[in-house]
Amino acid sequence: MKNGFHEEVEYDFELPDFRKEDIKVAIKNNILFIKADREFSQKKEKKSSHFEKRSKQAFTHSENLPKVNAKEMRWFFKGGLLTIKVPKMS
Secondary structure, three states: OOOOOHHHHHHHHOOOOOOHHHHEEEEEEEEEEEEEEEEEEEEOOOOEEEEEEEEEEEEEEEOOOOOOOOHHOOEEOOOOOOEEEEEEEE
């Protein structure tokens, strides 16, 4: 504890084209795993033609963490910025 608070590690990732429901965050054996998947579909129809555009976007990241309390991990996603906060273990 430092000044009555646990020290914590914080990570920020910019994911501008994703939504919160596209993102999964987990910590297993002090390894942070982030996975984001999103599919886009755009359709345009006119009398004489049909147009459909599809694309898929993916992001994955993993990294070793110091000893942390994974059960107390918090993550937030707002305005394309993913913030992960995890208390360090004493």
